[in-house]
Amino acid sequence: MFLGMGTVFVFLTLLVFVTSFMSSLIQKYLPETSPEVLPTATALLSSGKNNPALLAVISAAIHAHRSSNRSNNRPSKNKLT
Amino acid sequence: MFLGMGTVFVFLTLLVFVTSFMSSLIQKYLPETSPEVLPTATALLSSGKNNPALLAVISAAIHAHRSSNRSNNRPSKNKLT
Amino acid sequence: MFLGMGTVFVFLTLLVFVTSFMSSLIQKYLPETSPEVLPTATALLSSGKNNPALLAVISAAIHAHRSSNRSNNRPSKNKLT
Amino acid sequence: MNRVTQLFQDSGLYQLESGQFVMMLVGLLLIYLAIKKGFEPLLLLPIGMGAILVNVPGAGFLAEPVYDAAGHLAEPGGILYYIYEAGIATGIFPLVIFMGVGAMTDFGPLLANPKTLFLGAAAQFGIFTTVLGAVGLSYFGLMDFSLADAAAIGIIGGADGPTAIFVSSRLAPDLLGAIAVAAYSYMALVPMIQPPIMKALTTVEERRIVMHQLRPVSQIEKIIFPLSLLVMVALFLPSAAPLLGMFCFGNLMRESKVVDRLSDTTQNALINITTIFLGLGVGSKLSSDAFLNLETLGILLLGVVAFGIGTASGVLMAKLMNKLTATPINPLIGAAGVSAVPMAARVANKVGLEANPQNFLLMHAMGPNVAGVIGSAVAAGVMISFVGG
Amino acid sequence: MNRVTQLFQDSGLYQLESGQFVMMLVGLLLIYLAIKKGFEPLLLLPIGMGAILVNVPGAGFLAEPVYDAAGHLAEPGGILYYIYEAGIATGIFPLVIFMGVGAMTDFGPLLANPKTLFLGAAAQFGIFTTVLGAVGLSYFGLMDFSLADAAAIGIIGGADGPTAIFVSSRLAPDLLGAIAVAAYSYMALVPMIQPPIMKALTTVEERRIVMHQLRPVSQIEKIIFPLSLLVMVALFLPSAAPLLGMFCFGNLMRESKVVDRLSDTTQNALINITTIFLGLGVGSKLSSDAFLNLETLGILLLGVVAFGIGTASGVLMAKLMNKLTATPINPLIGAAGVSAVPMAARVANKVGLEANPQNFLLMHAMGPNVAGVIGSAVAAGVMISFVGG
Amino acid sequence: MNRVTQLFQDSGLYQLESGQFVMMLVGLLLIYLAIKKGFEPLLLLPIGMGAILVNVPGAGFLAEPVYDAAGHLAEPGGILYYIYEAGIATGIFPLVIFMGVGAMTDFGPLLANPKTLFLGAAAQFGIFTTVLGAVGLSYFGLMDFSLADAAAIGIIGGADGPTAIFVSSRLAPDLLGAIAVAAYSYMALVPMIQPPIMKALTTVEERRIVMHQLRPVSQIEKIIFPLSLLVMVALFLPSAAPLLGMFCFGNLMRESKVVDRLSDTTQNALINITTIFLGLGVGSKLSSDAFLNLETLGILLLGVVAFGIGTASGVLMAKLMNKLTATPINPLIGAAGVSAVPMAARVANKVGLEANPQNFLLMHAMGPNVAGVIGSAVAAGVMISFVGG
Ligand code: NA
Numbered sequence A, B, C: 001m002f003l004g005m006g007t008v009f010v011f012l013t014l015l016v017f018v019t020s021f022m023s024s025l026i027q028k029y030l031p032e033t034s035p036e037v038l039p040t041a042t043a044l045l046s047s048g049k050n051n052p053a054l055l056a057v058i059s060a061a062i063h064a065h066r067s068s069n070r071s072n073n074r075p076s077k078n079k080l081t
Numbered sequence D, E, F: 001m002n003r004v005t006q007l008f009q010d011s012g013l014y015q016l017e018s019g020q021f022v023m024m025l026v027g028l029l030l031i032y033l034a035i036k037k038g039f040e041p042l043l044l045l046p047i048g049m050g051a052i053l054v055n056v057p058g059a060g061f062l063a064e065p066v067y068d069a070a071g072h073l074a075e076p077g078g079i080l081y082y083i084y085e086a087g088i089a090t091g092i093f094p095l096v097i098f099m100g101v102g103a104m105t106d107f108g109p110l111l112a113n114p115k116t117l118f119l120g121a122a123a124q125f126g127i128f129t130t131v132l133g134a135v136g137l138s139y140f141g142l143m144d145f146s147l148a149d150a151a152a153i154g155i156i157g158g159a160d161g162p163t164a165i166f167v168s169s170r171l172a173p174d175l176l177g178a179i180a181v182a183a184y185s186y187m188a189l190v191p192m193i194q195p196p197i198m199k200a201l202t203t204v205e206e207r208r209i210v211m212h213q214l215r216p217v218s219q220i221e222k223i224i225f226p227l228s229l230l231v232m233v234a235l236f237l238p239s240a241a242p243l244l245g246m247f248c249f250g251n252l253m254r255e256s257k258v259v260d261r262l263s264d265t266t267q268n269a270l271i272n273i274t275t276i277f278l279g280l281g282v283g284s285k286l287s288s289d290a291f292l293n294l295e296t297l298g299i300l301l302l303g304v305v306a307f308g309i310g311t312a313s314g315v316l317m318a319k320l321m322n323k324l325t326a327t328p329i330n331p332l333i334g335a336a337g338v339s340a341v342p343m344a345a346r347v348a349n350k351v352g353l354e355a356n357p358q359n360f361l362l363m364h365a366m367g368p369n370v371a372g373v374i375g376s377a378v379a380a381g382v383m384i385s386f387v388g389g
């Protein structure tokens, strides 16, 4: 049992180091020009209605729809060029 | 054959009694404060375009989308608190 | 190998003839009253966001939604009659 | 040069038998009816396509996989083989469809007027008469149907596709193609088959009867109903439990309102995917030996008789109930008891409007309509219990 | 007359044993808790329905298919048999769910404060204590759990459904039903089980600790993280690779932003379809012989102990870290290390707000919360490596 | 102490062979190309992930299930084993993807100008030259490809992923991983491979040719076309019927407009789910023994040659047609005949715009582009008929 718990701790401790190292490397050498303002929590396993993924799809679709009214409801021309 | 038809009738007759009994119990002891105005027929096996389920999902999503514009298109913060 | 390439050519040549014949028959005997203005290219295997199919579904759903506000968000009555 | 010979011998033209050619025409006809006439396109288009594919000579759509001695796959099977064996022979596809139909069904109108269950029961009379008819045809040597065949054919009268396919897959797999085609074709023909029967059995006064407005039904009733139905099936008719169990599960997901994401997927992606493969798998049973024979004509004939008798029984039961109880019942809604949801309810509404343009029967007809689904699933359970047990 | 006899003998009433009746009541109870109390309805509703169906006497939901001598299907199996064998016995369903959970997980808060991984590690202490407890109960003759059983029961303390189901399917298939029910029930009870423990182990000053705002995390970090985790698992703990590999794959689909259509389907249609069938399959293990015995009580008891110890360990570890490092950590977020995403994080936030209405801990608690998912998957790998290897 | 030893011996580090390590790097490279370079991410990301997972030592992703004497599952298999055996060895996944591609394809531009089918035919020249090349390499002892291997490798020149995977699974399962990776990599490289060839074979005047506007195409034509194609395949080339049959079915669902819910699901949930598992399954063939050898280099080399020859043949055929007929054809659209839909059509459009900024060739290039899909499926049928028959 102690071995089991020990393995979990050793593994996650290693992960802490690897993650911190990875992050510091990235922040140093690959800084993003416009990072996200805040890490946002995700609605894990939430029920469908206001699921962010669905929402993103739909709002993107609505956006695409509005910006392509003249092309007979199909934004394909924009897409392909 | 008469036995078969008989079974169907006996079973559905029982179901009539059970259902009526269940409904009367519920209407007596568990009355809803705001019941639906009318039972509405469902579009069974209808083709996708104006499917009520899809519609409900989408309208909910649109609603959620509008009420969460400031949170970077992700309503997750509202969701989790 | 020549046989293989030959088969492809013979088959597609046949298909050219069949297709042209079919089209000319249809244009002669079954002219559409309002044909599409232009054949539009489809975004094959494109990623989801502004997929035309999704868009079509959503715009239809939104349309249905708007034209059925009074019926408690369910266009079922319209559908079934 | 023998390569050219091989290519030609591999070609369809060389191998094509007349039966396969006719079956491809049957497939094209089903597709035509689906697209041009709007005959149950969700099913008849995939079925028609399956029928064409399975009759392409030498394409191996139904080929069984070959395994070597060590049990490893030596030669893969055809896609229709896998679809049929995994989804239809096992009964999984019709049961999943039934779960989806449950998730799409609103029992509100039935709960507001539970007596309409009698109409759904009466309309199953067509099923059992047809069984007798099929047995009779065999008795007189006109056809060659076993009792199991007769039971599966009778279910056409239930006007419910997944039920018919499920029962056929258990009792008469060889007839599955013809039975499914008959079931969906007649469901598509409901607007033609039913009105003359409905009008012949009713007076114009009866068709004008205005029914009482339906009472509101609470969410709790809608939640308790599928559970009650399930418990009753468990206690009294376990052989109907696969069909009605999945149906009640779907309906409970819908009405509970706590698993909307599951209910939505059941009503959309899941039922759509299953429908595509169900259709292809059913179509794969439309081979010329299985379809181009006298039995198919018998099935088509018995099927339309079953529909007619079911319609008539529903209407007559409604007239009887009108005599026995004080609450007025428009006998037209009895015809909706065959199920064929929601087509039969629309037909009742339409015929009613012809007699009285202010009288909307649609909601009232939805009660017997969904009762008919339960009724034929119960009848299916009875059949499987008697014949298959 | 023997037909009537047969129908009666086929009926549930005749065949029903008291155990089946009790299990149907258990199924109804799970459905009640899911709908009325909101207990993890996405899982408990299908599990409850599966429990009812599998206990319908004579319905054959778990019947094995029968093949004839030539290897052709003679009698199809029951739908729950197919679901269980194809999806749960193989481990496919929990792995697909885990892929979906990966696609729904945002590691941003964890990356902003990687030390919260220690909290996710500490909370797994509950798992290993429970294994000891289960072994101890058997040692003293109170229960009869093998080491494999004990390991599977311990995973309940991981507060992670798919992990518990995956481990049970490998180590203790007979206990799978009870373990899954315990795991999901206690996850639903997190808002009741955790707060008293959290309050008992902390002072009100500690609960008021305000944490530093989390730094922004770039997309590149979010992409590299699942890949790093995957490589570490590959190098050091391959027995955790099935669970964490699928999890990292899902998360990479999400964060890469180049396969949004795959990520969306993984988070919606695919996880929903799998959840429905996973629930039914788990429910099919709730037969009376497997559930109505002393062992189930032991499992339920050990499960709540595991949750409690996990919560306490997380809180105490946070207090320890507070002593050792300068950056303030509110010990409440340690309780979120059990996983039960996102419920446990919400609970930490709520208890924190009671002590300080301006102190929103939600984002800070998401770090240990998702760390807990990794932690229990690692613990699961350790178990499988020790016991199953 | 032997527990620690066991844990270490179970660990990846202990078991890892250099080949596995290199293959994990290959997997990471594919993921890098998918995310950072946008190389066909829908396929290369899952393939890369599958390659990593299958090479985790001791994780058992490809483990075969073990059954006891009674035929019950004793030890479950790995998830990649199940995915590969159920979906790829059977051919089901590529066929379902092809159905989805059919549902996404608009044949309008092809129907408006059916002569572009010649361009789709010409571009398959690359396939057959590559077969010769592969046979030649073996003849001279440089590689060791059987005729079946050569046929499967040639299909890379078809620039169509599902077709290549389907043919490989039938003719050369051992090369499937390398062939799929080559096919998708080169499809991603179309914007780099094609333009130099296109420019080398055309004058700037030819690249400036303005084509006549396409005539409108009616819905009826779009419905009849897949049916005509299907009938022709059935009559003349049944070995192409699996691929083209599913393709025509998908296209008919799309164009019939009567089964929009099925068509939508086919284009979204169904194709997405299948793509995820297809990618993982293909990746599972990227083991070190199968990939890290000279043959893979040969495949990569032959693949790029096939692409080049296909591109050149399409352009040259367009120039020939320009000589023979009066209607002007811009030879650039010939390059789109390799398929790689819609990338190759976009490339033709882009190169055309460089020569004449007012000349949009996109719609014109879509004709040969979708013709190329038909062309390679026909070529695949020919291969299977000759080599596999
Ligand atoms: Na019915």
Ligand code: NA
Pocket (backbone or CB within 6 Å): E157, E158, E159, E160, E337, E338, E339, E340, E372, E373, E374, E375, E376, E377
């Ligand atoms: Na956990």
Ligand code: NA
Pocket (backbone or CB within 6 Å): F157, F158, F159, F160, F337, F338, F339, F340, F372, F373, F374, F375, F376, F377
């Ligand atoms: Na091609």
